[in-house]
Amino acid sequence: MPIDDVLTRLPPIRRIDREWIAKAEARQLSLTKPPGSLGRLEEIANRVAAIQQTLIPTVDGAQIIVFAGDHGVTAQGVAPYPSTVTAQMVANFLAGGAAVNALAVVAGAGVTVVDIGVASDEPIAEGVRGRRIARGTRNMVREPAMTPDEVLAAIVVGIEQGLDAADHAEMIGLGEMGIGNSTTAAAITAALTGLPPATVTGRGTGADDAMWQRKVAVIEEALRERRPDPDDGLDILAKVGGLEIAGLVGVVLAGAATRRVVVTDGFIATAAAAIAVRLCPAAGDYLFAAHRSIEPGHAALLQLIEQESLLDLRMRLGEGTGAALAFGVIRAAVAAFTRMATFESAGVSDRPA
Amino acid sequence: MPIDDVLTRLPPIRRIDREWIAKAEARQLSLTKPPGSLGRLEEIANRVAAIQQTLIPTVDGAQIIVFAGDHGVTAQGVAPYPSTVTAQMVANFLAGGAAVNALAVVAGAGVTVVDIGVASDEPIAEGVRGRRIARGTRNMVREPAMTPDEVLAAIVVGIEQGLDAADHAEMIGLGEMGIGNSTTAAAITAALTGLPPATVTGRGTGADDAMWQRKVAVIEEALRERRPDPDDGLDILAKVGGLEIAGLVGVVLAGAATRRVVVTDGFIATAAAAIAVRLCPAAGDYLFAAHRSIEPGHAALLQLIEQESLLDLRMRLGEGTGAALAFGVIRAAVAAFTRMATFESAGVSDRPA
Numbered sequence: 001m002p003i004d005d006v007l008t009r010l011p012p013i014r015r016i017d018r019e020w021i022a023k024a025e026a027r028q029l030s031l032t033k034p035p036g037s038l039g040r041l042e043e044i045a046n047r048v049a050a051i052q053q054t055l056i057p058t059v060d061g062a063q064i065i066v067f068a069g070d071h072g073v074t075a076q077g078v079a080p081y082p083s084t085v086t087a088q089m090v091a092n093f094l095a096g097g098a099a100v101n102a103l104a105v106v107a108g109a110g111v112t113v114v115d116i117g118v119a120s121d122e123p124i125a126e127g128v129r130g131r132r133i134a135r136g137t138r139n140m141v142r143e144p145a146m147t148p149d150e151v152l153a154a155i156v157v158g159i160e161q162g163l164d165a166a167d168h169a170e171m172i173g174l175g176e177m178g179i180g181n182s183t184t185a186a187a188i189t190a191a192l193t194g195l196p197p198a199t200v201t202g203r204g205t206g207a208d209d210a211m212w213q214r215k216v217a218v219i220e221e222a223l224r225e226r227r228p229d230p231d232d233g234l235d236i237l238a239k240v241g242g243l244e245i246a247g248l249v250g251v252v253l254a255g256a257a258t259r260r261v262v263v264t265d266g267f268i269a270t271a272a273a274a275i276a277v278r279l280c281p282a283a284g285d286y287l288f289a290a291h292r293s294i295e296p297g298h299a300a301l302l303q304l305i306e307q308e309s310l311l312d313l314r315m316r317l318g319e320g321t322g323a324a325l326a327f328g329v330i331r332a333a334v335a336a337f338t339r340m341a342t343f344e345s346a347g348v349s350d351r352p353a
Numbered sequence: 354m355p356i357d358d359v360l361t362r363l364p365p366i367r368r369i370d371r372e373w374i375a376k377a378e379a380r381q382l383s384l385t386k387p388p389g390s391l392g393r394l395e396e397i398a399n400r401v402a403a404i405q406q407t408l409i410p411t412v413d414g415a416q417i418i419v420f421a422g423d424h425g426v427t428a429q430g431v432a433p434y435p436s437t438v439t440a441q442m443v444a445n446f447l448a449g450g451a452a453v454n455a456l457a458v459v460a461g462a463g464v465t466v467v468d469i470g471v472a473s474d475e476p477i478a479e480g481v482r483g484r485r486i487a488r489g490t491r492n493m494v495r496e497p498a499m500t501p502d503e504v505l506a507a508i509v510v511g512i513e514q515g516l517d518a519a520d521h522a523e524m525i526g527l528g529e530m531g532i533g534n535s536t537t538a539a540a541i542t543a544a545l546t547g548l549p550p551a552t553v554t555g556r557g558t559g560a561d562d563a564m565w566q567r568k569v570a571v572i573e574e575a576l577r578e579r580r581p582d583p584d585d586g587l588d589i590l591a592k593v594g595g596l597e598i599a600g601l602v603g604v605v606l607a608g609a610a611t612r613r614v615v616v617t618d619g620f621i622a623t624a625a626a627a628i629a630v631r632l633c634p635a636a637g638d639y640l641f642a643a644h645r646s647i648e649p650g651h652a653a654l655l656q657l658i659e660q661e662s663l664l665d666l667r668m669r670l671g672e673g674t675g676a677a678l679a680f681g682v683i684r685a686a687v688a689a690f691t692r693m694a695t696f697e698s699a700g701v702s703d704r705p706a
Contacts, residue, residue, distance in 0.1 A: 032445055033452050034434075034558040038674070039647070039667030081387075081702065088701040092385055097694025099386050106681065106688045205387040294392070312665065313682070314392030321391070321689075328459065328681035329666070335459045336674075341450025348441040349434065 002148065003234055003279050006155055006250075010163075010257035016285040020050035024337070027055055031340040032348045040310070044288070044330055045337035051259050051286055052170070059261060059334045062109035062327045063169035064100060064320035065161050065251055066093055068128075069117030069244035070136030071180030072145065073222070078183040078215040080206050083136065087120045089177050089319075094127040099317055100175055103324035109173065111320070112165065116157055117178075117243030131157045133243050140187065140222040144239045151237045151246050158250020165251075166258040171327055173290070174251060174262070174269035175320025176244045179205075182295065185271040187219045187240035189297040191228045192274055192304060200297030202267070202316075233278040241275075248272030249279070256283035261330060263288045263323040264305070266316060267295035274304040290326035291315055355501065356587055356632050359508055359603075363516075363610035369638040373403035377690070380408055384693040385701045393663070397641070397683055398690035404612050404639055405523070412614060412687045415462035415680045416522035417453060417673035418514050418604055419446055420597035421481075422470030423489030424533030425498065426575070431536045431568045433559050436489065440473045442530050442672075447480040452670055453528055456677035462526065464673070465518065469510055470531075470596030484510045486596050493540065493575040497592045504590045504599050511603020518604075519611040524680055526643070527604060527615070527622035528673025529597045532558075535648065538624040540572045540593035542650040544581045545627055545657060553650030555620070555669075586628040594628075601625030602632070609636035614683060616641050616676040617658070619669060620648035627657040643679035644668055 007013070024046035029035055036042065048057045068090045070083045092098045093113045104111045114129040119136035133153050137145035146154070165172045178184075182204030189200040197219040203212055219240075226239035237246050249272050255262035256276075264273045264287060277284040289307035292298060294316045302309060310326050343350035360366070377399035382388055389395065401410045421443045423436045445451045446466045457464045467482040472489035486506050490498035499507070518525045531537075535557030542553040550572035556565055572593075579592035590599050602625050608615035609629075617626045617640060630637040642660035645651060647669045655662060663679050696703035 031452075032442070032450060033670055037558065037668065037670040038452060039669065041666060041668065085702050088699070089385070092694055092699045092701055095694065095699065096692075097385060097699045099384075099391060099689050099693055102688040102692035103685045105692065106685045205390065310666070311682075313394060313663070315390065315394065316392065317386055317390040325682065325685055328685075329664075329678065332456045332459045332678055332681075335455040336452050339449075339455035339458065340452055341445055341448065346441070346445045346448065346450045348445055349438050 002152055006152060009159060010254060013256045013280050013282045015282045016050040020053055021046050023055060024049040030342040032343055032346050038336055041333035041336055044333035048261055048334055051261060056338050057334055059170045059331050061169035062107060062171040063112060063165040064104055064109055064173035064175045064323055065112045065114065065165055066100065066175035066177060066320055067114050067116045067244035067247040068177045069242050070119035071178055071184055071242055072137045072139035073141065073183050073218060074180040075139050076141055076218045078218055079180045079204060081179050083119050083179045086177055086179050087118050090115060090118060090128055091125045094125050098319060099321050100319035100324060103321050107324045107327040109324055109327055112161065114161055116154055116247045137242055140226060140240045141218055144226060145241055146238045148238050151234055154243045154246035155250040158247035159254040162251035162254025166254060166260050171261040171263060171330060172251060172255045173320045173323025174248045174265050174272060175323065176248060176268050176318055178242055178244050181242050181268050183215050183219060184240060184242040184245060185268040186297050187222055188236055188271045189301055190219060190223060191230055191236045191240060193300045194230060195300055200300060202295035233275040237275060245272045249276045252276035252283055253280060256286040261288060262286045263290050263326050265290055265320050265322040266293035266318050267298045268318055270298060270301040274301045277305050288326060288330060290322035355505055359505060362512060363607060366609045366633050366635045368635045369403040373406055374399050376408060377402040383695040385696055385699050391689055394686035394689055397686035401614055401687055404614060409691050410687055412523045412684050414522035415460060415524040416465060416518040417457055417462055417526035417528045417676055418465045418467065418518055419453065419528035419530060419673055420467050420469045420600040421530040422595050422597035423472035424531055424537055424595055425490045425492035426494065426536050426571060427533040428492050429494055429571045431571055432533045432557060434532050436472050436532045439530055439532050440471050443468060443471060443481055444478045447478050451672060452674050453672035453677060456674050460677045460680040462677055462680055465514065467514055469507055469600045490595055493579060493593045494571055497579060498594055499591045501591050504587055507596045507599035508603040511600035512607045515604035515607025519607060519613050524614040524616060524683060525604060525608045526673045526676025527601045527618050527625060528676065529601060529621050529671055531595055531597050534595050534621050536568050536572060537593065537595040537598060538621040539650050540575055541589055541624040542654055543572060543576060544583055544589045544593060546653045547583060548653055553653060555648035586631040590628060598625045602629045605629035605636055606633060609639040614641060615639045616643050616679050618643055618673050618675040619646035619671050620651045621671055623651060623654040627654045630658050641679060641683060643675035
């Protein structure tokens with residue numbers, strides 16, 4: 001299988017060790033708080049400890065990788081903004097003016113912007129990482145969105161970027177920008193889950209009723225015409241995927257292989273995470289679901305990656321904004337785990353009077 | 354009314370101005386994101402703008418005020434830890450070993466620890482702010498927990514501490530420590546809402562079934578014997594309240610009077626916030642509900658203060674841990690609002706193709 005050729009570029013992706021979870025759970029019980037009282041913060045810290053195989057994990061460094069790509073399916077009138085906005089937003093990311101930039105400052109996270117498939121004839125904006133595989137995908141209603149080679153090339157770009165981030169960051173956030181990609185993500189979700197497109201399709205950046213109905217019909221037609229194999233993540237990507245989504249699949253694989261905390265974002269990033277988990281189930285152990293998007297297909301994807309979202313703030317922007325917010329929660333979880341006193345060291349009574 | 358005498362120590366507490374909300378909403382629409390796509394982050398930023406009466410709000414400074422107090426009702430066997438743990442935890446806060454300290458470091462927040470009513474004969478731990486009104490409250494089953502004078506004195510201490518924090522912090526978090534105070538908070542909740550004690554009583558730091566039943570019976574008896582007036586927050590505090598809860602009421606009032614962002618914590622802090630709102634409804638405009646505690650009475654309190662929690666991480670620790678986490682979300686909301694480019698400045702198309 002071609003994905004195996006890709007994976008040979010990476011250290012092996014292994015499940016986290018339950019013994020490390022048990023060790024972390026034991027340490028939690030020694031800390032000066034009622035057992036379990038930090039709720040999900042305890043689960044988070046325990047898993048980070050298992051990922052890093054230490055009881056003194058660190059999550060100081062955080063990097064968001066934003067892949068930008070365009071979508072041929074926008075020719076079907078499925079998005080309220082024109083494809084030119086993708087390139088405009090890339091320039092905005094590089095100038096520091098987008099939401100993800102503002103949230104990354106608060107999170108102390110870096111932002112890398114990668115042009116993996118912007119449909120632009122103009123020179124790439126200054127500061128962007130130019131890794132363009134194609135000028136956007138093809139229209140999935142008429143033909144496969146990508147060739148198998150393009151899919152693999154995009155995943156390899158993602159692996160490269162993921163490894164680069166892993167050099168300095170313990171946490172890697174998934175970001176994306178691509179007009180039309182909520183249609184692509186909904187098609188992937190329907191392909192992965194078998195759920196009807198109408199169930200998993202939302203309004204993206206702001207589709208009205210007529211556009212939403214068109215979006216659903218386009219996805220139905222694409223799935224009927226392309227028939228992606230639900231068990232084959234690469235086939236789904238090639239037939240109804242996106243270049244930026246394939247890139248994020250590579251980031252997840254690289255993050256898992258290097259034992260980094262990989263933080264999904266909203267609907268589109270989680271579609272990539274779900275594909276990565278289908279390609280390599282062990283990668284799921286490294287994933288944290290940043291937030292619950294209001295996109296209706298997101299819950300089904302979270303089930304696929306077996307993750308509960310950390311935040312629910314009715315966001316639906318993407319870019320890595322959810323990941324940026326989640327970094328703070330994960331840092332807090334790890335800080336409590338590593339900085340708190342034990343009952344013994346603090347001289348606090350840990351049992352009934 | 355005696356609360357009016359107390360409130361004369363403060364600038365008047367005024368409702369926030371809907372015009373500022375409207376101005377902030379208009380600015381949100383100019384920023385480079387689909388309208389409403391940052392979800393609750395937009396509502397948060399808009400309200401902070403209205404609180405500070407500016408479109409360039411700042412929330413750099415954050416201070417958590419932790420009041421520690423003991424509860425005479427622990428004589429009824431309602432808490433799994435002995436009252437001595439309150440003083441031990443005060444020492445732990447001052448040594449920086451508690452959960453709130455770890456989370457405050459991540460949040461860049463200060464932590465102030467105030468002994469407002471610890472039941473200890475020993476000298477106050479070094480570094481604590483000694484403002485002890487009494488050595489714990491009295492047993493509310495046998496007599497009122499506090500005298501009206503003690504309640505007012507505790508509120509005045511809270512006002513003093515709140516004003517002190519407001520000198521340097523735009524955000525003030527409510528923290529507390531007091532063995533037995535989930536019983537007190539449940540009694541307050543039942544008194545404020547009229548809901549049956551069994552509905553609003555949880556397991557606190559870890560009551561088993563027998564202890565939980567005792568806790569419910571104790572609250573039922575206290576309410577039957579003391580008959581607090583549901584419309585009179587001071588009467589509720591005196592009869593079934595706690596010194597640290599009364600202190601937090603003062604912090605809320607001082608925070609609202611000085612137009613600060615006031616962040617509640619879990620069940621106990623929200624009980625204080627609900628009392629403050631009953632005393633002065635306008636104070637509610639300055640409140641943000643950090644998180645949803647797993648204590649069953651918390652939801653009813655959130656309804657009373659008309660706030661939806663920002664986080665839901667199944668925490669139940671108190672201390673200000675939830676507030677510390679919420680600071681990051683509020684900072685992110687304000688950062689997006691103040692740092693993002695506009696469609697015009699970034700040259701991004703804001704309308705359909």
